[in-house]
Amino acid sequence: MVDPNLRLIDASTFLKIPEGEGFPELWSGYEAYKEEHIPGAAYADLLKDFTNPEGKAPFKIATREQFLKAVEPLGITDETYVVIYDRGPLVNVDILASDWSARLRWQLKYEGFDNVAVLDGGFRKWKLDGRPTESGISTYKPAPFPGKRREHLIVSKEEVKAALGDENIVLINSLSEADFRGETTTYPRPGHIPGSKHAFFGSHSDPETRLLYDDATLRATFEKLGALVPNKKVITYCGGGIAATWNALLLNKLGQENVAVYDGSLNEWAADESCPLVTG
Template sequence: MSASHPRLVDARWVADHLDDPSIRLVDATVHLTFDADGAHTESGRETYRQAHLPGAVFADQLTDLTVHGGEAPFEATSSQELARVIGGLGIGDEHTVVAYDTVNGIWATRLWWQFAFEGHDDVVVLDGGLKAWRDAGLPVESGDVQHEPASFTAERHLERSVGTTDVEAATRDSGVLLINALDRESFASGRIPGSVNVPFPELVDEQGRLKSLDELRPLFESVGALDPKVAPVTYCGGGIAATAVAFALKGLGRDDVAVYDGSLNAWTADPDRPIEKDA
């Protein structure tokens, strides 16, 4: 395990546990791009098939773990459906899940959060993802991996997520701290009133690895996110980067962080809801 975060592991730790039957490696990649027409997402299944950690399965968060036609594009799927999908990947209640992605870590933390939302806390994230694995000179596989189906229990922990009605109330409640996880420019151009900003790109170093807790602590202290008198709620554009901030806060001892799953996609669906901007 990495000493820098209780839910983080490095490539060497994973390599040492490749033959451990209690471990399940999961590629959580989704490709997210932006252009003049907005955001576009694409399943990472094909890049997984090209190269993945030995023995890793692919969890398609875009197609299998998301409600289609829900409040927002990435709304978490139902407990029943998640249990079916995860069990079908060969992940059972007894397994330690190692989540990683090939992008910037936010899809791995999104999967970490979905497991936690359903009561499965035995999940760690590979620091730096596939890049860190390859940088360590470790081997990759191609094609698909299949395990025998397993029994996975999903029991939703509602305190780990909030909806739009809760966030509307939070804008009038000094006991709730809304934390926007987008970059500083995006935060300045539009946010839920009363929010503070902890940009997810500032959580990682140049190699895409999570900064140490000693480096992260001042960033969160500066916005009051470590104050025990407030309840942190993280959000972003679509509920993905928000999980990276929740993950970092977990390492800093906050076990009470909720994620606004719909995030700005849901908040701005009603044009009458207020948006705060820098002057």
């Protein structure tokens, strides 16, 4: 019997990184959701409904008004709990992370809702385990969203600039090693924000089980970066504020609650010549 307080949400979004130069392709996962999803799951279109179309950087977080309109059909109330899953970060690279789910989870947390989890392994693991799926569209009874926005969970470009050189703030770049070193051409300028530590968001799961490593292993990774030191603040960033939310989720899981996401990330930072970047 399905728990009437469960809100199961498919947040699949598709991103394809070009092999050479050029901009990434990005599209909604709605058609894939209609074709096949976990039974009872509703769909949240992060690209269409949960993003501000007037944002200066791709995938800028929705305004409060836009968010409330988008989230109401999901039927989230104080009595419900939310579980989110997706089909993986990229369509052309098998990376073990659920960053689209983490993005929606972070957005719900930002807007004031905490009773939310991400399905470890996502839809791919669900399918590999031979679990049931269905086609069509599932919905929940619409409800006014109960939370209040927490501005401190997301930082701006100006706040990141102010954080440079601050020993009490740890900046974490969540992209690949090649992106971090500045060997790719995905963003307007190559490199990483000065002083950033590196933790590739796709390195936290076991390739054999496709599930997250245990907490001890995850803790060792982030302790090396100084990200679990009490009284320090952590700012995670990536290319467009998606992968960064996966690292933010894991830091929260390990007990570090003082975590903010730089929503504009390198799409915004690298486009501004006044914002420093380093390579290597």
